[in-house]
Structure formats: C-alpha cells, structure tokens
Amino acid sequence: xxLLDVNQVSMHFGxxxxxxxxxxxxxxxxxxxxxxxxxxxxxxxxNVITGVYQPTCGAVVLNSGDLSGKKPCRIxxxxxxxxxxxxxxxxxxxxxxxxxxxxxxxxxxxxxxSVLHGSKHFAGEEIITxxxxxxxxxxxxxxxxxxxxxxLPYGEQRRLEIARALAARPQLLLxxxxxxxxxxxxxxxxxxxxxxxxHEFGLTIxxxxxxxxxxxxxxxxxxxxxxxxxxxxxTPDEIRANPKVIEAYLGEEVSS
Amino acid sequence: xxxxxxxxLRKAWMRTTMGLALVSVLYLGIMFAVxxxxxxMQILTLAxxxxxxxxxxxxxNGFTGQFSIGHAGFMGVGAYVAAFLTTEFKAPFLLALxxxxxxxxxxxxxxxxxxxRLRGDYxxxxxxxxxEIIRVVIVNLDRVGGSRGYTGIPSITNFTWAxxxxxxxxxxIRHFINSTHGRACLAVRxxxxxxxxxxxxxxxxxxxxFSIGAGFAGLxxxxxxxxxxxxxxxxxxxxxxxxxxVMVVVxxxxxxxxxxxxxxxxTIMNELLRxxxxxxxxxxxxxxxxxxLLRPQGLLAGRELALPDKWVEFLIKKLRLGKTKEGRSSDExx
Ligand SMILES: Nc1ncnc2c1ncn2[C@@H]1O[C@H](COP(=O)(O)OP(=O)(O)OP(=O)(O)O)[C@@H](O)[C@H]1O
Ligand SMILES: [Mg+2]
Numbered sequence: 141x142x143l144l145d146v147n148q149v150s151m152h153f154g155x156x157x158x159x160x161x162x163x164x165x166x167x168x169x170x171x172x173x174x175x176x177x178x179x180x181x182x183x184x185x186x187n188v189i190t191g192v193y194q195p196t197c198g199a200v201v202l203n204s205g206d207l208s209g210k211k212p213c214r215i216x217x218x219x220x221x222x223x224x225x226x227x228x229x230x231x232x233x234x235x236x237x238x239x240x241x242x243x244x245x246x247x248x249x250x251x252x253x254s255v256l257h258g259s260k261h262f263a264g265e266e267i268i269t270x271x272x273x274x275x276x277x278x279x280x281x282x283x284x285x286x287x288x289x290x291x292l293p294y295g296e297q298r299r300l301e302i303a304r305a306l307a308a309r310p311q312l313l314l315x316x317x318x319x320x321x322x323x324x325x326x327x328x329x330x331x332x333x334x335x336x337x338x339h340e341f342g343l344t345i346x347x348x349x350x351x352x353x354x355x356x357x358x359x360x361x362x363x364x365x366x367x368x369x370x371x372x373x374x375t376p377d378e379i380r381a382n383p384k385v386i387e388a389y390l391g392e393e394v395s396s
Numbered sequence: 397x398x399x400x401x402x403x404x405l406r407k408a409w410m411r412t413t414m415g416l417a418l419v420s421v422l423y424l425g426i427m428f429a430v431x432x433x434x435x436x437m438q439i440l441t442l443a444x445x446x447x448x449x450x451x452x453x454x455x456x457n458g459f460t461g462q463f464s465i466g467h468a469g470f471m472g473v474g475a476y477v478a479a480f481l482t483t484e485f486k487a488p489f490l491l492a493l494x495x496x497x498x499x500x501x502x503x504x505x506x507x508x509x510x511x512x513r514l515r516g517d518y519x520x521x522x523x524x525x526x527x528e529i530i531r532v533v534i535v536n537l538d539r540v541g542g543s544r545g546y547t548g549i550p551s552i553t554n555f556t557w558a559x560x561x562x563x564x565x566x567x568x569i570r571h572f573i574n575s576t577h578g579r580a581c582l583a584v585r586x587x588x589x590x591x592x593x594x595x596x597x598x599x600x601x602x603x604x605x606f607s608i609g610a611g612f613a614g615l616x617x618x619x620x621x622x623x624x625x626x627x628x629x630x631x632x633x634x635x636x637x638x639x640x641x642v643m644v645v646v647x648x649x650x651x652x653x654x655x656x657x658x659x660x661x662x663t664i665m666n667e668l669l670r671x672x673x674x675x676x677x678x679x680x681x682x683x684x685x686x687x688x689l690l691r692p693q694g695l696l697a698g699r700e701l702a703l704p705d706k707w708v709e710f711l712i713k714k715l716r717l718g719k720t721k722e723g724r725s726s727d728e729x730x
Contacts (some may be wrong), residue, residue, distance in 0.1 A: 211599075228585035241580065262404045
C-alpha cells in the first residue's frame, strides 16, 4: 500500500501550465528524487501536495485519506512536512524556538493551562524543549540554539529548516533543494545526514535537487519533470542513460 | 510529574512571588508618595488603564503581526456594556467588568473571523471601519445617552483597581506569549506560509490573539468608565486608537515592558500638554519621526524587563525550598 498518491494532478495558473497530469505513488520508506530544469514545475508539485495551492484538477491522497481542500496546517498535521527552496525560517526567533514551533501541534497543554501556569503547562513545555534540543543536537546546531535564525550562516539555515520540519514528526518529508548554494563538502555532509535521518526516523522522502551527485547517490528512484510533465522515471542508472532526460536536463557532458 | 518539571514549577512560582512582591513594593511606594493628591492619583490610574490597552494591542500588532487600528472601539464596547450594567442594574463591579470584557472579546471574534483569514491589510481597514461603526451605534443609542454622552456612572475605579488589573493583564499576556501558543502567534508574525507548513493553524491563532486583545481593551474600557463616571462616543474614535498605536510604536513591537512603559510616559506627557492641544500633536509627530529615524522597531522591541534567573535560583537556595521540607516531613512520619 502506498503512503502518498498523487493522482493525475494538474496545476494551471491562468495560461501557464505549471504541472500537467502528474502522477506519483510513494511507498513507505522510499527516498525518491524529483529533478528537472528550472521552471519545470517541481516546487509547484510540492505546493500542491502541501495544500499551498489547490490543484486545477486531480487529487492528493495520504494514507488513503483525500487531502483535497485541506488547509496546509491540516496536511502537516496529517503527516507531511516540508522545507522551502527559498529558506523560510522564523528569522527573528531563536534557533530553538524555530524547532519548538513545529512541535506545537503535538502539544498537550491548552491555552488556559499556560495562562494560569498550571503544572500541565510546565510538563508540556518541557517535552517540547527536550524534543527540540534532541533535534538540534542531531543537526549540530546546539551551540547556536539561542541565536536568531536569520543570523546563522547559510548552510546552517538549510540544516535548521530540515530540523524544524522533522519536529513536526512527519511520515513524509519534502525537501526542496536542500543543498542549494552549498559547496561540495557541505553537500556531501548533507547527503550523509539525509541518508541517516531517512533510516533513523523511518521516513519517506521526496527530494528536489539540482546537484546530480546528491540525487544519484541517495535516491533509488528518480522522477524527471520537464514543462510540467513527467518525461522519465526510474533508477539513477536508467535516468542517466535516458536520451530524453539528457536532452532536456542533464546535457551531454554528464552522459559521456 | 517528574523532578525536572517540579523544579521548573518551583522556579516559576518563585519568580511570580518575587515579581508580585516587587510590584507590591511599587504599589505601596506610589500610595505612600501620592495618595494624598487626587489629581496625581487620577493620572496614575489612567496610566494603568493605558498599560492594559497598549499591552493588549501589542499582542495583536507586535506579537502576532496583524495590524489593528480600532483598539479604542473595543474599549468602547467594554466601557458602555460595563457602565450600563452597573448604572441600570446595579450589577457588581467585577461582574460588569467581566461582561464588558467578554462582550468586547466576542465582538473582536466576530470582526476578526471573516477578515483575519485573508492575508494583507484587510484587518486594518476592517478595524478602522469597525471603530467608526461603534461610534455611530453609540451616538444612536439613546438609552446610553447617545451623542450627549452617558452620565451617572458610579465612581468605582481607583488606583488600586487599575493597578491590580494592569498587573493581571501583564501576567496573563506574558504567560501566553511564553508558551507554545504564544510561539504559534510569533510564527504567524514571522512567516505565515512557513507557520502553516509547520502545522500552526494560523487563522485560529490570529483570531485568538485578536479576541484576547479586544477582550482586554474591553476590560480597560470598563475601568475607564467607572473612573470618569461619564462616557462620550468621542472617547473611542479613531484618534484614540492612534494614541494606543503610538504607545506600541514608541514602546517597541513584540515587547510587553516597552509599551507598558510608553503607556505611562505618554499618559503623563498628555497631561502635561493638556493645555496646549496643538503642541501635543506637534510633540507626537516629532517623537514618531524621531523613532522612525533612530529606532524604527521601537525603544524596547522584543526585549523584556525580567527578574534574572540567578536571583530566582539564589532565593530558592536560600529558602531551601522543596527538598528540606519533604525530608523533614518524612522524618516526622518515621
Ligand atoms: N503562483 C504562481 N503564479 C503563476 N505562475 C507560477 C506560480 N508558481 C509557479 N508558477 C510558474 O510555474 C512554473 C513552474 O515553477 P516552479 O517553481 O514549480 O519550478 P521549479 O521546477 O521549482 O523551478 P526551479 O528549479 O527554478 O526551482 C514556472 O513557469 C513558474 O513561473
Ligand atoms: Mg523550485
């Protein structure tokens, strides 16, 4: 049984057909790459899955539950978390608070307990702090926990985005170009990290990435988009050898 | 409950106790110094009421990042409802205040619900319109004096009432902000799309912050009504809302201490400049321009005056709270 089913989704903005007839089925535990040239519609696919856009037609189904018409927060609560291509941290809040916020909807204490400083408030806040610190530790961000998120160097901001998404405790994690703007060393570390959390958290991951070495090294399956349509999918080797993909995206030098 | 939670709980209670002790000292000091002078007491009482207004407005504007410019309207709802209850029905003061605050919160909910789910500046426009509607409604309500004003309201609010409610307001909003619910509001302010993506129901928290803010404005209105014993629709028009907005802008977005201090400062300044109405507007304008140029986020943006952790821990240790007591009681039972 699949975790996520994207069935025949199209997303049109007026005359722009950003995504057309997109189909995707993810089995629990899979790590799938989504690649394609600039403007191919990759981020739009993420935005449709997470409810930022309502698709023009088609449906997104998670664990056999239809997500159509649901607000983004409900979709996250149902088990899908994401990062953003153009980093969207809570800039003037601390690194720790950034992660805590994603844990918010798991909190067990209500507004009244917090306002009256009941013991439920302290117990609840403590769990949140503990979980957030654990995640910061995994991502090597503990020394930065009190710093404002916007003051972190770029690479750490990218890592914080992933840590924050994990705090929502998703079943499915959507990563939108997590290695963008990183140098080879940084992106190699990131690959290791993604690989590790994939196994450690038993996650299903859908990954958009332009660094081909990243995608080819950790994804078992790759889906290629061009002009909003799937032009190929398969194993890294199949994708590398696919003439359509080479022409549309990879270019000659990669294949040779 | 585990030990860590117990320790946190102990520390929080110690902090509250110490805070209340300091506040009591402040209260006694003020009473000792100025209680003989009715005029000064009146100004300080007004300052406390303005603290409630500024701090609650900042929950909406500074912490949750919405833009309400109709705070005086909600104050008016609370003022007229509370005054009506005490004047016409001889209702107990606290009950009247509570109903006034609840009425304002409900109206806030009704105004916020349709407008807050939209992005952008709809709230500013809606609250602006709402303030005007409230004024027109009051003018046309003969039962509460209409445009002549509402007279004969019992004089109940004194410095002690206003001071206590200012302290309670600050405590409640502070506890709210320092919880996961407050962080949800901050997330909305920082980035609505990211907040939603992290599972924060942004509409819920915007409406919640807005209703709570409106409720406290209503509370302030009830106190105000029973201080002046006379209400006039013009006390709740757009220009009054601007006054409270200025307190927030000067005091600092996303702070409780800043707007509270600004509320006191500006209340006193308003009194000093009472006889020079034009000069007052000039001073206001100059002050705002100065702030915009030098410190656009306000004097104390995002900062708070709080008891240092060290002091709290020191006192807990000194008083040997917790451990020894438990030890002794188990000794006795043995
Ligand atoms: N809200 C929108 N309104 C109109 N057009 C949009 C909108 N969002 C995306 N598009 C268009 O849809 C197309 C696909 O954009 P998308 O951001 O999904 O591409 P992408 O594959 O993520 O590209 P990149 O690799 O540059 O991130 C582009 O032509 C873009 O201009
Ligand atoms: Mg993109």
